Amino acid sequence: MNDEERKKFIEAVKEALAAKLKAAGITDENFIAGIKGRLDALEQIVADGGTGRRLSAPGIANPFDGEFATRVKAMHDGDSKLASFALKGMSIKRLKALVNLPEGGGSNGFPTQPQRGPTVGPAVAPLTLVDLLPSTPVGGESYEYVQLTRTPNVGVQQSEGDQKNETEFDANLVTTKIATVAHWTHASRQVLADNTQLSNILSGILNIDVMAKYEDLLINGNGTTDKIHGLVPQASVFAHTKSHPVDRLSEAIAAMWATGYVAQAVVLNPLDWSDFETERADSGDGQYVAGGWGNPAAPSVWRLPVARAAGLAEGTALILDTRRITLLDRQSVTTAVSSEDRDNFIKNLVTLLAEMRGGLAVYDTGGVVKVDLTGT
Structure with a gap:
C-alpha cells in the first residue's frame, strides 16, 4: 500500500467509525473529532502492518496487536464479526475524558490547573x-x-577703651x-x-x-x-x-x-x-x-x-x-x-x-x- 492509498484508507476508516458512533447514539462532535484525530496517529502503524509500533496512553495497555490492520479493514468493509476489537482498560467515558478539555465544549472535560498570576498592589507615589x-x-x-x-x-573698635559692638x-x-x-x-x-x-x-x-x-x-x-x-x-x-x-x-x-x-x-x-x-x-x-x-x-x-x-x-x-x-x-x-x-x-x-x-x-x-x- 503506497502513501496515497494509505491516506485514503485512514480517511475511510475515520468516516466509517464516525458513522458507526453516530448510529450508536454518540453525537458529541467534539468527541468524534477527538477520535478522528487519534486515528491519524495510526497511519504509520498501518504502514508497518500493525506489528511495528507500540502505542501507550493513560489507561490503555497495548491495545493494538498484530491483528489490528485486519480488524480495521474489516470495520471499513462492514464485517461486524471481525471488526470488533477492545481497548483494554478503557471505557467510552474515560476515552471522552482524554480527548475533551473543558474549553473544548465536551460534557466530560478533563480538569486542568489554571495558572495564577501575581497579586499586584495599588499604586503609591514614591517617598523621596x-x-x-x-x-x-x-x-x-x-x-x-x-x-x-x-x-x-x-564692628571695628575705633579707639582703645571704646565699647565693642x-x-x-x-x-x-x-x-x-x-x-x-x-x-x-x-x-x-x-x-x-x-x-x-x-x-x-x-x-x-x-x-x-x-x-x-x-x-x-x-x-x-x-x-x-x-x-x-x-x-x-x-x-x-x-x-x-x-x-x-x-x-x-x-x-x-x-x-x-x-x-x-x-x-x-x-x-x-x-x-x-x-x-x-x-x-x-x-x-x-x-x-x-x-x-x-x-x-x-x-x-x-x-x-x-x-x-x-x-x-x-x-x-x-x-x-x-x-x-x-x-x-x-x-x-x-x-x-x-x-x-x-x-x-x-x-x-x-x-x-x-x-x-x-x-x-x-x-x-x-x-x-x-x-x-x-x-x-x-
Missing part, C-alpha cells in the same frame, strides 16, 4: 523626602530643642510632640491562609500608606491636631525679584548662602518638576532646555537634588538646609496581626494594624525657605 532628611532616634513622646537666632552686629541672641525652647500615624483593616483568616502572598502584600500596602501620610505631615502638618509642625508652616517666605521659576530658585539659594545657610535640597511637586523637564527654548527650533524625553535631566536643579513630593502644593518650592532639620524616629513603621480584636475570633477574621511614631524638628527656620513659582 523621607529618604532625603537626616533622622534622630528619640525615646519619649516629646522632644525638646532650642531654636537659636541672632542679630549680628560685628554687641550681638544679641534670642533662644526659644521648642517642644515638639511625637505623632502616632496608623491605620488598620480586616481580613478573612481563611483567605490569608489560602493565599500565602496576600498577608505580605497587605502589610506592605498598609506600611507604605503610613509613610505617605507621615511625609504629608512633614510638609503640611499644622502642629496642633497633626502634632507635627510641618516644613511649609515654618518656612521663611522668599521675596523674589526674578520672573522665571528656575531663576527664582537660584536667587533664593544665593540669598541663603549670603546669610550663612547652605542649600542642600529642593522639594517640588511632581507636576512642577515636569514643567522644568519639558521647558523649551523660546528661540531656535524650540529644543528642550533640560535634555528632552530622549535624554532627560537627572532630578536636580542648580546642582541640588530634587525631592518630588505629591503632598507639596503645586506652584510652591521648598529649599532646605538639611543640617538644620531632622526627622524624629520614635518607632519605625510596623504591622501587627491579631485575631483577638473585638469579635474576630468567632468570625474567623484578623485585624492588620500598621503604625509608626515620629516627628520633625526644625532647629533653625532660616534653613527652610519657601519660593512661589507662579506669582508675579
Whole structure:
C-alpha cells in the first residue's frame, strides 16, 4: 500500500467509525473529532502492518496487536464479526475524558490547573523626602530643642577703651510632640491562609500608606491636631525679584548662602518638576532646555537634588538646609496581626494594624525657605 492509498484508507476508516458512533447514539462532535484525530496517529502503524509500533496512553495497555490492520479493514468493509476489537482498560467515558478539555465544549472535560498570576498592589507615589532628611532616634513622646537666632552686629573698635559692638541672641525652647500615624483593616483568616502572598502584600500596602501620610505631615502638618509642625508652616517666605521659576530658585539659594545657610535640597511637586523637564527654548527650533524625553535631566536643579513630593502644593518650592532639620524616629513603621480584636475570633477574621511614631524638628527656620513659582 503506497502513501496515497494509505491516506485514503485512514480517511475511510475515520468516516466509517464516525458513522458507526453516530448510529450508536454518540453525537458529541467534539468527541468524534477527538477520535478522528487519534486515528491519524495510526497511519504509520498501518504502514508497518500493525506489528511495528507500540502505542501507550493513560489507561490503555497495548491495545493494538498484530491483528489490528485486519480488524480495521474489516470495520471499513462492514464485517461486524471481525471488526470488533477492545481497548483494554478503557471505557467510552474515560476515552471522552482524554480527548475533551473543558474549553473544548465536551460534557466530560478533563480538569486542568489554571495558572495564577501575581497579586499586584495599588499604586503609591514614591517617598523621596523621607529618604532625603537626616533622622534622630528619640525615646519619649516629646522632644525638646532650642531654636537659636541672632542679630549680628560685628564692628571695628575705633579707639582703645571704646565699647565693642554687641550681638544679641534670642533662644526659644521648642517642644515638639511625637505623632502616632496608623491605620488598620480586616481580613478573612481563611483567605490569608489560602493565599500565602496576600498577608505580605497587605502589610506592605498598609506600611507604605503610613509613610505617605507621615511625609504629608512633614510638609503640611499644622502642629496642633497633626502634632507635627510641618516644613511649609515654618518656612521663611522668599521675596523674589526674578520672573522665571528656575531663576527664582537660584536667587533664593544665593540669598541663603549670603546669610550663612547652605542649600542642600529642593522639594517640588511632581507636576512642577515636569514643567522644568519639558521647558523649551523660546528661540531656535524650540529644543528642550533640560535634555528632552530622549535624554532627560537627572532630578536636580542648580546642582541640588530634587525631592518630588505629591503632598507639596503645586506652584510652591521648598529649599532646605538639611543640617538644620531632622526627622524624629520614635518607632519605625510596623504591622501587627491579631485575631483577638473585638469579635474576630468567632468570625474567623484578623485585624492588620500598621503604625509608626515620629516627628520633625526644625532647629533653625532660616534653613527652610519657601519660593512661589507662579506669582508675579
